[in-house]
Amino acid sequence: MFEYHGWITVRETASDDEDSDCLRQIVGGLRLRIDQMASPYLLDLRWMNGEPYIHLGGHPNHRSSPDVVELFEHVAAVAPGSYGLLHVLDDEDPDHRNEVRVFRLARGAVTEHTEALLSPCVPTLDDPLTG
Numbered sequence: 094m095f096e097y098h099g100w101i102t103v104r105e106t107a108s109d110d111e112d113s114d115c116l117r118q119i120v121g122g123l124r125l126r127i128d129q130m131a132s133p134y135l136l137d138l139r140w141m142n143g144e145p146y147i148h149l150g151g152h153p154n155h156r157s158s159p160d161v162v163e164l165f166e167h168v169a170a171v172a173p174g175s176y177g178l179l180h181v182l183d184d185e186d187p188d189h190r191n192e193v194r195v196f197r198l199a200r201g202a203v204t205e206h207t208e209a210l211l212s213p214c215v216p217t218l219d220d221p222l223t224g
Contacts, residue, residue: 095156099179099196101165103138103145106174107200119172120145126167147177156183165196165203173201180208191215 103123105116120138127138127147134151147168149161161179168175179196183189193211197204215221 094152094154094182094184096152096182097161097179098150099148099161099165099177101147101168101175101177101198103147103168103172104174104176105172108174116145116172122171123147123168126164130164149179156185162196162203165198169198169201169203176200180211182214193218 103116103120105113105119120140123145124138127136130136132149132151134153135149136151137148139146147164149164151161162181165177165179168177175198177198179198181194181196183194186194189207191213193208193214195206195208197206211217
């Protein structure tokens with residue numbers, strides 16, 4: 094099982110505080126990439142109150158396409174002022190199967206951390222197996 098939930102505020106630079114032609118071009122490229130991902134899950138890029146946002150979420154059986162971490166890395170490269178979080182629960186990851194991982198996008202970099210509020214999954218989210 095691979096569960097993920099995330100959001101990104103898309104910004105050209107960290108000092109970006111208004112709409113620009115360059116930002117519109119970046120968003121156009123991101124829209125093409127998102128359309129090519131053809132995700133059956135939540136994957137939405139829209140403008141709200143003059144700013145572009147990406148929202149995503151899904152629960153496929155295995156970590157596969159769409160590669161949502163790769164999307165975060167791509168946004169970091171093309172729009173380094175962007176920021177956001179991606180929470181992931183991957184029970185097939187041998188090193189982190191009992192943890193919710195959070196990928197943080199900030200200042201052009203994506204870093205990975207343990208989500209302390211939801212980890213360890215057992216007993217925080219699930220009861221221990223008995224038997």
